[in-house]
Amino acid sequence: MTDAHYNPDPHAHPGLHLIAIFEAGKGLLAFAAAFGLELLGPEPLLRWLRELTLRFQISTEHGALAWLSNAINPDSVHLAAALIFAYGVLRMVEAWGLWRVKVWASWLGCLSAAIYLPLDLYALFRHPGWMSVAVLAVNLIVVAVLARDIRKRRD
Structure with a gap:
């Protein structure tokens, strides 16, 4: 059955519209996170990572934190922001489609x-x-x- 034969009445699909709102919210949060990463850049992230490791006395010489502290640079922040932005676009497209049934x-x-x-x-x-x-x-x-x-x- 095509979309043209499906009931477009919004009251017939409250679950779809609720999920659409939920997905749009996730999309907006992803956009905010992507823009926040771009605005902040790597320096505050590295500073926060150092502060956390000092506060909780975690070693950054080995393991995931060592990898993370070495991986945070301008290029990786731009890539992360782009991926998060793409996720936000996907969530917004899904929200639009669900709202339009x-x-x-x-x-x-x-x-x-x-x-x-x-x-x-x-x-x-x-x-x-x-x-x-x-x-x-x-x-x-x-x-x-x-x-x-x-x-x-x-x-």
Whole structure:
């Protein structure tokens, strides 16, 4: 069934519109993070990393922190900002499609939320708590709503 035959009434799709708002919020946060990285540059990031390692008495000679302190430079900050910005664009495109009740947006949202489910389960077992449960629950709800939407379009 095509989008033209699907009910465009906004009241018929409150779940899609709620997810669209959620995705748009993630997109706006990603834009803010990307612009923040570009404005800050590597110097404050390196200073904050040094302050954290001193405060918590963590060694930066080996491991992930050593790699991170060596990896933070202007080029890596620009690359990180570009990737975060691209993620924001993807979230905003998905939000627009969900708001306009497009089937491709339901597929995109369902797949992108489902990709995180194994990581959510891992986080739940490694760090049990209300936050892990909440993140898993939200992603399961998003996948269920979007999968239901896709299934309805096929009937």
